[in-house]
Amino acid sequence: MSVPSAVPYNETEIYRIRHSLAHIMAQAVTELFEGHAKVAIGPPIEDGFYYDFELPRPLSPEDFEGLEKRMRQIVNGKFPFVRREVSADEARAIFADQPYKLELIDGLEKGGTDEYGNAVAEKPVISIYTQDSFTDLCRGPHVEHTGQINAQAFKLMSVAGAYWRGDSERTMLQRVYATAWKAPKDLEQYLWRLEEAKKRDHRKLGRDLGLFYFSDATGPGLPLFAPKGEMLRHLMESYVRDTQTRYGYQHVWTGNLVKEDLYKKSGHYDNYKDSMFPPMVDEDVAFRLKPMNCPSHMTLYNEMGIRSYKELPLRYAEFATLYRYEKTGELHGLTRVRALTQDDCHIFCRPDQIEAEFSLCLHLIREVLARYKFTDYRVRLSLRGDEGKFVADDEKWTAATAALRQALDKNGVEYYAEEGEAAFYGPKADFMAQDALGREWQLSTIQVDFIQPSRLGCEYIGEDGQPHTPVLLHRAVTGTTERFLGVLIEHYAGNFPVWLAPVQVMLIPVADRHNDYARSVAEQLKAKGLRVEVDEGNARMQAKIRDAQVQKIPYMLVVGDKDQAAGAVSVRLRSGEDLKAKSIEEFLALAKTAIDSGD
RNA sequence: GCCACCUUAGCUCAAUGGCAGAGCAACCGCUUCGUAAGUGGUAGGUUUCGAGUUCAACUCUCGAAGGUGGCUCCA
Numbered sequence: 001m002s003v004p005s006a007v008p009y010n011e012t013e014i015y016r017i018r019h020s021l022a023h024i025m026a027q028a029v030t031e032l033f034e035g036h037a038k039v040a041i042g043p044p045i046e047d048g049f050y051y052d053f054e055l056p057r058p059l060s061p062e063d064f065e066g067l068e069k070r071m072r073q074i075v076n077g078k079f080p081f082v083r084r085e086v087s088a089d090e091a092r093a094i095f096a097d098q099p100y101k102l103e104l105i106d107g108l109e110k111g112g113t114d115e116y117g118n119a120v121a122e123k124p125v126i127s128i129y130t131q132d133s134f135t136d137l138c139r140g141p142h143v144e145h146t147g148q149i150n151a152q153a154f155k156l157m158s159v160a161g162a163y164w165r166g167d168s169e170r171t172m173l174q175r176v177y178a179t180a181w182k183a184p185k186d187l188e189q190y191l192w193r194l195e196e197a198k199k200r201d202h203r204k205l206g207r208d209l210g211l212f213y214f215s216d217a218t219g220p221g222l223p224l225f226a227p228k229g230e231m232l233r234h235l236m237e238s239y240v241r242d243t244q245t246r247y248g249y250q251h252v253w254t255g256n257l258v259k260e261d262l263y264k265k266s267g268h269y270d271n272y273k274d275s276m277f278p279p280m281v282d283e284d285v286a287f288r289l290k291p292m293n294c295p296s297h298m299t300l301y302n303e304m305g306i307r308s309y310k311e312l313p314l315r316y317a318e319f320a321t322l323y324r325y326e327k328t329g330e331l332h333g334l335t336r337v338r339a340l341t342q343d344d345c346h347i348f349c350r351p352d353q354i355e356a357e358f359s360l361c362l363h364l365i366r367e368v369l370a371r372y373k374f375t376d377y378r379v380r381l382s383l384r385g386d387e388g389k390f391v392a393d394d395e396k397w398t399a400a401t402a403a404l405r406q407a408l409d410k411n412g413v414e415y416y417a418e419e420g421e422a423a424f425y426g427p428k429a430d431f432m433a434q435d436a437l438g439r440e441w442q443l444s445t446i447q448v449d450f451i452q453p454s455r456l457g458c459e460y461i462g463e464d465g466q467p468h469t470p471v472l473l474h475r476a477v478t479g480t481t482e483r484f485l486g487v488l489i490e491h492y493a494g495n496f497p498v499w500l501a502p503v504q505v506m507l508i509p510v511a512d513r514h515n516d517y518a519r520s521v522a523e524q525l526k527a528k529g530l531r532v533e534v535d536e537g538n539a540r541m542q543a544k545i546r547d548a549q550v551q552k553i554p555y556m557l558v559v560g561d562k563d564q565a566a567g568a569v570s571v572r573l574r575s576g577e578d579l580k581a582k583s584i585e586e587f588l589a590l591a592k593t594a595i596d597s598g599d
Numbered sequence: 600g601c602c603a604c605c606u607u608a609g610c611u612c613a614a615u616g617g618c619a620g621a622g623c624a625a626c627c628g629c630u631u632c633g634u635a636a637g638u639g640g641u642a643g644g645u646u647u648c649g650a651g652u653u654c655a656a657c658u659c660u661c662g663a664a665g666g667u668g669g670c671u672c673c674a
């Protein structure tokens with residue numbers, strides 16, 4: 001979990017530099033369009049800043065060179081940043097031809113929102129900053145003068161579309177992203193880091209390692225897993241299955257198609273329709289590919305007969321392939337696909353069992369993430385927002401949220417809350433991990449649902465002899481096999497721990513005459529459960545080592561005359577380390593230790 | 600879905616309106632080698648797809664599909 005730094009970002013020097021450069025970029029863009037640019041907002045972000053504009057024509061990367069040159073001129077002009085506090089009316093006069101600024105001023109005057117539209121407690125002071133000939137509505141802070149910025153330590157990166165106020169109903173603006181640092185060497189280092197991150201991008205490694213492919217022939221967001229990729233899926237799913245069985249979960253299977261009517265009853269139809277594949281209609285009955293398991297699991301619960309409070313909790317887990325109609329622009333490698341396999345579970349329990357069940361989930365998740373050597377994640381408490389597609393039932397939301405908070409607190413989980421991130425049926429505790437390029441992905445999740453069980457008529461008979469509605473906990477450990485694998489590939493940079501590596505051992509005969517011996521060693525290792533291949537090609541040993549190395553295979557066993565005579569293998573690790581000749585028993589012990597430790 | 604950009608051999612990339620190329624991989628030989636690429640040859644293409652402009656299009660224009668970076672949405 002990430003450690004908060006001692007000094008808040010917005011009080012650091014680099015923040016002021018980036019914030020100031022945002023204004024300088026806005027000046028350069030405004031000048032380029034000779035007053036026909038409408039400026040929106042331009043905050044510092046991680047590694048840099050952006051600024052949103054509405055412009056007479058699309059900007060392209062070809063514009064960057066000219067803009068950067070002008071920005072350097074402004075920087076070198078050593079212009080002071082002059083702050084002035086103004087009244088709302090004065091501000092309106094200054095920004096009379098800037099509609100986005102006028103909207104911001106209205107928000108500031110009313111109070112309740114800051115210049116980025118975020119909610120704030122106090123009514124803010126309206127301030128403007130001027131450097132050279134450019135004035136912007138801004139809270140600050142900035143550097144004292146542009147000379148405090150290094151003219152060689154920033155770079156415009158990309159132009160992207162972004163909706164005004166993040167609202168897809170409103171104008172799409174042009175957002176220019178830039179990175180900025182204190183010194184040129186920091187910039188170089190950042191660009192180098194980006195290059196390194198690209199090398200571990202799971203989409204590239206997926207192909208290079210022969211794990212999975214995408215094809216126009218099957219469709220976007222529908223990965224095809226090659227034997228090595230499927231081996232990974234199998235190992236990952238078996239591991240979670242075995243572990244959660246040990247924790248007292250039971251597995252069920254509920255198929256891929258469901259009558260649409262069930263989703264009308266559960267609330268998915270109203271709240272999730274856009275994310276479902278279109279219906280398949282047979283006579284007058286419509287079916288849907290399953291986008292979620294909850295209604296199926298609740299139906300199963302109902303079909304299994306009347307329940308006593310003594311039978312709860314019931315924990316129904318399923319590795320289910322779900323189909324979600326993600327918009328094409330939202331697809332992303334394995335981390336955002338249209339066919340996804342959730343390691344899902346629905347726990348039917350009594351209200352007094354929520355905390356214990358949450359705690360059980362938490363232990364399971366922590367054990368599994370630790371097995372994958374995953375330590376860099378944080379927990380988000382995802383709450384309902386003021387608007388959006390959340391089922392209306394304030395009382396139940398309040399109860400579910402209170403229960404979830406209490407469970408988090410009692411388990412000593414550190415978390416940050418975020419509004420508007422809840423599922424439509426209840427609040428969630430989400431485990432967030434970053435990919436190689438710093439994008440954050442939701443993996444594990446625990447959700448508290450007071451709403452769906454009553455909609456689908458789930459009941460149990462309580463101690464009082466009366467029917468009660470069970471509470472439903474939804475949880476996923478790795479989230480989905482696809483996304484988790486994508487994040488894992490990047491986490492390990494393709495160097496899977498021995499227990500997960502699709503091929504654990506490559507036998508490398510020094511010459512053809514060693515092929516028989518290599519095969520016999522391979523058979524002995526396979527008999528012990530290792531995943532082994534023999535490189536019988538007629539390439540030189542050096543080339544075979546290189547191939548195995550590039551494939552990131554944990555153990556290369558070189559066998560030549562000496563090894564054959566001694567009944568041994570020469571062990572080389574993918575780190576490059578040469579462990580020299582070892583007996584087959586010694587090697588097996590070595591591999592077993594690595595497998596057990598998770599290395 | 601929206602904005603910008605991209606799409607040439609399996610992969611990485613050349614060719615800017617005038618005969619579509621290289622390296623790696625593949626295949627066929629030679630080589631039989633001790634810890635990251637031995638060597639010769641062969642084959643591989645409707646330049647993503649569809650229209651258009653032009654004597655001539657990988658190259659210019661329009662449209663579609665897929666991808667990349669964002670936005671929106673989400674596991």
